[in-house]
């Protein structure tokens with residue numbers, strides 16, 4: 001398989017004959033897309049993943065499992081992973097020429113829609129000045145200022161290159177600041193793949209049903225304590241058993257990595273109080289929820305201020321980024337202001353900063369979160385009603401543009417509840433929807449995402465497709 005350079009970038013030989021995807025007309029509001037709604041009740045007839053199958057067979061010899069991140073391999077839902085050719089707005093096209101309404105959104109970043117024209121133009125401008133400086137630039141100040149003024153608890157921020165890095169850094173900082181080594185995380189929450197967090201983790205670990213990963217030394221997790229989500233009594237017990245030893249409690253303030261699970265209001269309020277009372281820090285991992293549930297993230301949405309916060313995904317607008325931030329007195333421990341070491345060759349990268357700035361600017365406009373909430377409510381309500389009508393036990397919900405549903409009656413309060421979901425049925429639903437032109441996350445244990453580019457017609461199309469699929473699985 002040879003790589004060839006084309007005018008528009010690098011194309012692999014295997015892709016050269018792939019259909020050029022139909023381009024979406026771009027409008028300034030980003031809300032005018034291909035008219036799939038006209039055929040909302042018509043089932044697509046020609047669906048093949050032949051080219052994706054060939055590409056996946058090649059990929060399996062080249063990369064472990066054929067992918068560079070486990071959930072992408074479709075292992076838990078069966079079938080062939082879709083090889084993506086391009087994305088625009090709410091749409092995704094694969095190398096066989098199939099078009100999908102996309103509810104993965106690159107796992108969260110694409111909140112204003114894929115390949116937004118303004119973001120692309122700004123990136124092209126920035127790129128003319130270079131792609132990486134390895135030295136301070138003004139764009140870092142701009143994005144830092146935007147993050148600090150948006151997120152209630154963040155007074156200072158450090159940019160890194162991924163959510164994993166952000167979570168790794170924030171834990172070192174919490175331990176450095178409190179001079180304590182233990183920390184509490186929740187079953188089914190995912191905080192990236194740093195050693196200390198790979199205990200009862202969510203996301204790919206949950207999807208693949210893996211036990212804790214080999215290669216993680218016992219010493220790396222000996223200070224990791226776990227409790228079920230939404231179970232404050234379990235957390236109280238851990239604080240009693242490990243009195244004076246717990247540096248921090250970290251959580252996804254709304255879980256997305258074992259499916260979509262919301263906290264009870266008492267749970268996060270009680271965690272705030274408990275950590276305060278015990279001289280521990282409260283960390284919100286807002287890699288997924290930051291700028292997703294509200295402009296100020298989950299902490300604005302719930303009105304609870306953590307001590308430290310991690311961010312990623314949206315603040316990079318689709319380019320690799322992460323961040324951690326929080327109280328000034330804590331953040332001033334980070335090198336070179338203080339002794340806690342953390343560094344990065346590409347941190348504060350001008351392209352990532354540019355995409356982040358443009359994305360946040362769009363999100364700040366009035367009505368964005370109301371729009372996301374409205375369409376996403378219609379989507380989840382429509383799917384759940386269709387499921388009920390077809391006799392499936394289902395539950396689910398949304399906050400703004402983050403959503404999920406389980407094939408179990410519910411309610412789902414934690415990972416143990418989520419695991420009762422009929423994952424075989426989810427697999428059939430997922431594959432059926434794919435054939436209908438709808439791309440959900442290929443796992444029961446991942447949240448879904450809408451964007452400002454999703455239209456009411458997209459939602460109607462999706463619900464109509466869900467009715468058909470749920471009626472036959």
Ligand SMILES: Cc1ncc(COP(=O)(O)O)c(C=O)c1O
Nearest residue numbers: 162163164190191192285287288
């Ligand atoms: C809540 C949360 N934290 C951390 C991470 C890790 O981020 P990344 O994949 O950018 O390393 C993720 C990734 O999905 C996440 O959802």
